[in-house]
Amino acid sequence: MSDTMYKRHDGSDIFMHWFNAVCWLLLLLTGIGLIQNPVIDPLGSGYPAVLRSLVGGGGNLLLLHEALGILWIIGFLVYLIINFKGARFFLAEVFAISPARDMLWMVKKMVLMTLGPKPLKMLGMDPVLPDQGYYNMGQKAFAQASVVGGVVIAVTGVVMFLSDRTFGAAATGMIGWAVTLHFITVGLVFAGLLVHIYMAAISPEERPGFKSMFTGVVPGEYAKHHHRLWFDKVQSDDQQVSE
Amino acid sequence: MAQQLAMIIDASKCIDCKGCMIACKVANNVPEDQWRNWIKGESGMSRPGKHNGTTKFQPGACMHCDKPTCVEACPTGATYKDEMTGEVVIDESLCIGCGNCIPACPYGARFRNATKRKADKCNYCPERRAQGLLPACVDTCPTKARVFGDINDPDSEAGRLFLKNKEQLTRVAARTETKPNMFYIGDPGPRDWGGEAVTPASMIAMKEAAPFIKGIVGLSGLGVLAMLGRQLIAGSDTDHKENDDV
Structure with missing residues (x-):
């Protein structure tokens, strides 16, 4: 049984994940270079000036950032057309929370990952994590932040893109808030992204999950231990099918 | 100069x-x-x-x-x-x-x-x-x-x-x-008509938010470092079995 591989991602899901990852990286690198005000510059260094001189000026950097942003949005729209079912499944799974189980999982997992099982035992708590479904609460939390944040970033980005193309002077209040929301949302999602990258790519525990982001499948043993509720559901579904 | x-x-x-x-x-x-x-x-x-x-x-x-x-x-x-x-x-x-x-x-x-x-x-x-x-x-x-x-x-x-x-x-x-x-x-005529520099509320909000954003990203980074530290010091295999085997 442990040799059986279970399907988790379609080809389009895998493509979208890495397409999004590359877009976000490039958008982040170019976007930070567009902030040049000593009070808000996230790095507080000469980074924007260096990047601007590399691409031939701030105007070119802005164009590059806008082009990447539009490519990112178009990529998402194409994905939604190709795999709407997959996107709907993803959203349903990501936003389905069973509060007691998931909050307990989140608290325990955070303690286990940083301090280990001892503090939990000292408090008289069982260090065993509650069973999780298709996604665990950590994955769900970051996915929710990415979905909501992504929509906010895309909408505010489009508002800024259209600012000097269609909007009149009366719209500047809205454009100013779009700038601010874009900045804050990217910051918050980036904070989550750091944990996501560590958990998925650096921590050895999730190695099979990381591999599945290339192959689309995970071993049964991993599915059983990490996504028990999903594993059980798939098992019973399979039995029904074979009967 | x-x-x-x-x-x-x-x-x-x-x-x-x-x-x-x-x-x-x-x-x-x-x-x-x-x-x-x-x-x-x-x-x-x-x-x-x-x-x-x-x-x-x-x-x-x-x-x-x-x-x-x-x-x-x-x-x-x-x-x-x-x-x-x-x-x-x-x-x-x-x-x-x-x-x-x-x-x-x-x-x-x-x-x-x-x-x-x-x-x-x-x-x-x-x-x-x-x-x-x-x-x-x-x-x-x-x-x-x-x-x-x-x-x-x-x-x-x-x-x-x-x-x-x-x-x-x-x-x-x-x-x-x-x-x-x-x-x-000399005398420029009316000389005190200049008003107040008004920074839009959205820009003030962004300036106020900037240190908090840095703080949150910093905390997240510290969390990752703590996890990485534990991974390197304690290893994760024993930890893994202990926590996840049902």
Whole structure:
């Protein structure tokens, strides 16, 4: 049984994940270079000036950032057309929370990952994590932040893109808030992204999950231990099918 | 010493002909109902009969301040103080017309260009200067009320006037001190009409939020380091079995 591989991602899901990852990286690198005000510059260094001189000026950097942003949005729209079912499944799974189980999982997992099982035992708590479904609460939390944040970033980005193309002077209040929301949302999602990258790519525990982001499948043993509720559901579904 | 391009204005020479305003509009293709410069006058002065004091007209425009509040309001550095020339410049390729800088000027020198949809103001006519000409308003002024040049260069006309009249130079006061580089010789007429530099609430929110965002990203980074530290020190295999095997 442990040799059986279970399907988790379609080809389009895998493509979208890495397409999004590359877009976000490039958008982040170019976007930070567009902030040049000593009070808000996230790095507080000469980074924007260096990047601007590399691409031939701030105007070119802005164009590059806008082009990447539009490519990112178009990529998402194409994905939604190709795999709407997959996107709907993803959203349903990501936003389905069973509060007691998931909050307990989140608290325990955070303690286990940083301090280990001892503090939990000292408090008289069982260090065993509650069973999780298709996604665990950590994955769900970051996915929710990415979905909501992504929509906010895309909408505010489009508002800024259209600012000097269609909007009149009366719209500047809205454009100013779009700038601010874009900045804050990217910051918050980036904070989550750091944990996501560590958990998925650096921590050895999730190695099979990381591999599945290339192959689309995970071993049964991993599915059983990490996504028990999903594993059980798939098992019973399979039995029904074979009967 | 770096340059400081500036205007030295003798308001007593101004005859309110509006030549500078028209010349600017034509040279810079400024849209209808929008102006990069102005002439301010005392109200009622042109009525016949007795009135108090002398007639004064006050030409003005962007004052290319030493402490430009418009620059502080710009998130991207699309408007900046040029260190070499002392000008306050707008990089139109980088400006998206968010409008933050417009209320941030206490002199109302900025506007959102209706055609370009970007911030606009006096730029001392760089295209004309590149050809060895003076800014359009200065060039056209029939009474030479406006003098333009580098006030740090004692050999320029502006620098000569700046040094010679140092004692009697005045600036238009605003409720926010921006150290403007537009100097009037003697009495400029109304001199305290400058308002307050207003930073839009969205820009204030972004400035206030910035340290919190840095803090949250920092905390997240610390969390990752803590996990990485535990992974390297305690290893994760034993940990893994203990926690996840049911």
